[in-house]
Amino acid sequence: MKKSFASDNYSGVHPKIMESLIKANNGHESPYGGDTYTALAKEKFNEIFGPVETLFVYNGTASNVFALDILKEIGSAVLCPSTAHIYTDETGALAKITGMQMLTVPSQDGKLDLEEAKKYLQFKDTFHRASPNIISISQATENGTIYTLDEIKEISNFAKEHKMYLHMDGARISNAVVALGCSLEEMTRGCGVDILSFGATKNGIMFGEAVVIFDEKLKNRVGEFEYLRKQNLQVLSKMRFVAAQYITLFEENIWYENAKNGNDMAKYLEEQLLNINIKVTNEVLGNTVFAILPEKIIEQLQDFCYFYVWDPTISEVRFVMSFDIVKKDVDNFITKIKELISL
Numbered sequence: 001m002k003k004s005f006a007s008d009n010y011s012g013v014h015p016k017i018m019e020s021l022i023k024a025n026n027g028h029e030s031p032y033g034g035d036t037y038t039a040l041a042k043e044k045f046n047e048i049f050g051p052v053e054t055l056f057v058y059n060g061t062a063s064n065v066f067a068l069d070i071l072k073e074i075g076s077a078v079l080c081p082s083t084a085h086i087y088t089d090e091t092g093a094l095a096k097i098t099g100m101q102m103l104t105v106p107s108q109d110g111k112l113d114l115e116e117a118k119k120y121l122q123f124k125d126t127f128h129r130a131s132p133n134i135i136s137i138s139q140a141t142e143n144g145t146i147y148t149l150d151e152i153k154e155i156s157n158f159a160k161e162h163k164m165y166l167h168m169d170g171a172r173i174s175n176a177v178v179a180l181g182c183s184l185e186e187m188t189r190g191c192g193v194d195i196l197s198f199g200a201t202k203n204g205i206m207f208g209e210a211v212v213i214f215d216e217k218l219k220n221r222v223g224e225f226e227y228l229r230k231q232n233l234q235v236l237s238k239m240r241f242v243a244a245q246y247i248t249l250f251e252e253n254i255w256y257e258n259a260k261n262g263n264d265m266a267k268y269l270e271e272q273l274l275n276i277n278i279k280v281t282n283e284v285l286g287n288t289v290f291a292i293l294p295e296k297i298i299e300q301l302q303d304f305c306y307f308y309v310w311d312p313t314i315s316e317v318r319f320v321m322s323f324d325i326v327k328k329d330v331d332n333f334i335t336k337i338k339e340l341i342s343l
Contacts, residue, residue: 003322003329005269005307007202008172008262008287011322014204014254017245021206024244033239041243044250045212049185053213053222056242057234061090063197063209064169066232068134069098070195070211070218070225071165076100077130078167079120081107083142085169097232101130110141111151114158121162135159138169139187140176144288144318149182149191156192165215166192171199174259175286189214200249204258204323208242258323262287265321265330272334276341287321297340304336305329 004010013021029035038056045054057063064086068078078094080087082104086094094100103123105116112135123129137155140146147155152168159166168188170176173196177184188196194215201207213219229235236242249255263286270284273291282290293301295315301307310318 003305003325005305005319005321005325005333007308007320008322009202010306011204011324013206014258014323016248016252016254017205020244020248021241024240029238029240031237031239032235033243035240035243037240037243037247041246044247045210048183048250049212049214050189051219052189053219053225055211055213055222055225055229056236056239056246057209057211057229057232058207058236058242060085060171060197060199060201060209061093062232062234063199063211064090064136064167065093065097066229066234067167067195067197067211068094068100068136069228069232070213071134071167072098072100073131073133075127075131076133077103077123078134078136079103079105079112079117079132079164080136081105081110081112081138081141083107083110084136084138085142085171086136088142100134103130103132107143110138110143110145111147112137112155114155117158124162132162132164134165134167136167136169138171140172140179140286140288144282144284144286144290146176146179146285149180149187152187152191152193159194160192165194168193168196169199170196171202172259172286173198174200174203174255175263178256178259178263179285188212194218200246200255202322203249203262204254205245205249208236208245210246259287261323262321262325265325265327266319268327269319269321269330269333272330273337276334276338278337281316289319289321291317291319293317293337294341297337300340301336305333 196212198210266287279292
């Protein structure tokens with residue numbers, strides 16, 4: 001099967017993660033998270049992030065919706081950039097499951113503009129409007145940008161000043177951590193994040209995400225959230241298979257190695273595109289590259305190696321490098337571009 005540059009969801013499972021699933025398949029274990037694997041995986045999260053409460057769910061949308069449901073208060077709304085995945089690509093799941101409204105802030109680069117966000121503060125003064133009690137940001141963003149630690153702290157301080165929680169959609173947080181050269185704890189707890197949707201499906205595991213709770217008051221209510229997770233249809237009977245993957249992901253540093261390879265391959269792709277005079281439209285920090293291609297070659301190039309058209313009005317496309325992309329894949333892709341341009 002040929003590889004794709006469309007998304008890091010297209011890749012398979014890291015071989016060592018697959019081995020962990022096979023190992024977890026031996027014998028019997030208690031269901032619904034009462035198994036030894038889940039207990040050990042939670043310990044690993046404590047080692048990585050400091051003392052946290054971790055709840056495993058099935059997929060990325062569930063991790064975002066469940067995390068935000070945990071933060072929900074009467075009349076709550078979620079403040080987020082207009083580009084946020086929870087707003088653009090999760091089919092209104094947040095509104096359907098939680099009943100919460102999303103208040104979007106215009107964004108050109110995927111990041112939250114605090115000056116623009118301030119207009120919603122007036123909503124906190126009247127029961128006629130849903131109150132922005134939660135801020136949600138993506139790290140890395142849907143536009144490939146990455147919040148610096150100072151930017152996250154600034155948003156966290158803004159949230160605390162106005163009595164809001166801060167949620168981080170960390171579908172590609174590993175790529176962001178590698179890009180900034182910091183630790184997972186520094187990017188989350190250290191910056192004042194209250195709750196994290198930790199993603200690994202895009203980084204080498206088969207399935208299952210983690211909701212990681214930092215806020216002390218919320219941690220004390222984890223028993224309530226077990227009920228909430230069940231109501232959200234996210235208690236897996238054989239949870240050991242999710243947990244086993246995270247044990248290996250952390251113990252063998254696979255999360256870091258996979259993310260680094262994705263970032264390195266994105267940088268390599270950028271260099272090769274620039275060498276053939278293809279315009280790259282973003283600062284490549286993580287594993288995502290945006291570029292302007294000649295319109296005439298896009299369809300045939302997609303047949304060779306599929307990718308998404310981001311903005312058809314200017315022929316802007318998006319390439320995402322998975323953990324298993326190698327230089328040869330990029331070289332073959334560049335060769336195909338040259339061939340199509342010359343026709």
